[in-house]
Amino acid sequence: MMKRIALAERPTGAPTDRNFRLEEIALPNPRDGEVLVEIQYMSLDPYMRGRMDDAKSYAKPVNIGDTMEGGAVGRVIESKSEKFNVGDFVFGQLGWATHGCAHETLLRKLDPNLAPITTALGVLGMPGFTGWYGLSELGRPKEGETLVVAAATGPVGSMVGQIAKAKGLRTIGVAGGADKCALATSKFGFDHCIDHKAYDTARDMNAALKEVCETGVDIYFENVAGKTLDAVLPLMNQFGRIPVCGMISWYNAGNLGSDAGEGKDKLPKLWRSILVKQLSVNGFIISNHWDLYGQFLREVG
Template identity: 55%
Template sequence: MSVESIVQSTQIVLASRPDGAPTTDNFRLEAVNLPELTDGEVLIRIIYLSLDPYMRGRMSSAESYADPVEIGEVMVGGTVGQVINSRHQGFESGDYVLASAGWQSHAVVDGAHLRKLDPAVAPLSTSLGVLGMPGFTAYSGLLKIGQPQEGETVVVAAATGPVGSAVGQIAKRKGARAVGIAGGPEKCAYLRDELGFDAAVDHKAPDFVEQLRTAVPDGIDVYFENVGGEVAEAVLPLLNQYARVPVCGLIAHYNDATAPEGPDRLPGFLSRVLVKSLTIRGFIVSEFESMYGDFLRDVSGWIREGRFAYREDFVDGIENAPTAFIGLLEGKNFGKMLVRVAEES
């Protein structure tokens, strides 16, 4: 494949900001000419694109921990790519790299922001999932904030997702009891039978609250929050004295366009925080970069030993990224959501 033949990138840009749940009308497919490389830059073709819940927040102009995507800009996202041409001394044609290139088929990126990948060490896609940002989010948030102790009970919401599934397995490695909350019997069976969770609870079941209470007879010592909403409401009364709550995500609220109806529940929530001496802390994974080496050593080692499982959910074609992303926010994925933009070579 010659460099001259790669003159355009197929991109998904933000066409408009959603009011509530995103629709395909909020995205637009475009083809743009790629700029010529300058010193230090690398031209890559995207192979895998990661789809993650945080992207919903970047579609909004509301204040957040990161700047929003502007109208007409390429949607943000982690990618695995292969170098086509390089003007950076650290990379050459054929290298596989981890990049934040976003929703597009090709990109010109600063080589200083790339990390070289070795497909002989682990499947390339894992650098966007179990050995990437989601896995590191689980590892750092659970161990730094949750600090599970042997014999304690750890509960995680969205437990079959890339973060939740890792949280439960890491908790087991630390000698804790892992309870996962997921949607539907198939996902709950996967947690128990393939991931080794001690219990799994279906949040779609009419008796969800009672199921959860039965699954945690000794209460909850660590609750890894990915969801919010009714799941969090069911968990709160079951938190033990000195329980820790790492707040990673609130996917149940990402599409909220108005304040919730009903009475103000904040006083009751704060009262429980006080009475139970709870530790509740939100975090962004970049806060814990010093743990990254330990994360790669531990989790990659557990995978090689056959003691750590993961699941990936692929959709083919960059043009299908918007529909797949909307499905992700609705919980339709089963495992780490990835778009296969091109084939590995």
């Protein structure tokens, strides 16, 4: 038998425990080309919130009653694949469960002698790759430039900051709370960190950012949107770059972004900034860029 967490109902606003159901079901039997994995670690990532909504997006939502989606690493305990043996460690989208069954084409073998298997869920996995791709390919960093990173202590933001610092950039993080800001500067090497919770308005936050971004902002790595975007946008320099990775401040808004549209329309201000500052704003979905994963590992690993 195995345990899993299924999506019981779609959340309205922030998810609660009533949206999920813990179930005990029979272990699946692998078919030809498949393996059964005993899951040891799993990752909880912001994109999963979007999978809970029945809305058109870049990926299908989780169906009611299905196992919640998520990346996981574990050990093969039964194999009907020529590529994997019992005892191998693998990574895959195995879900919120104690066990998972997947086809060999959907799994990646891990070598615990090269790096801890948990790194496949973080720095050497999807979050790390996301940060590397967004900064390197879309941010196009140059030594001496100034970078602002939203959600600076998360797995993506912290990776962005460290890569940028290694490339000679001035790095400014934005995080929620004094403890997170201390972590950003002491562990992840950011030059400064702005606590967005300390400011009620984007105008106040903008003033704080202006003090530490004396020459403006060349790259804004967007993970949050909302107040942080409003605070950073006026500081963007000519030909600035904005890789758009996420907008977590709006994820629980029901109809994504509906709260941002209430009151004064901010779109003209955004559009004008893009035009007159000649900004490059690029949204990206990391699953479309796995062809560069080997390059990422060679550079970061």
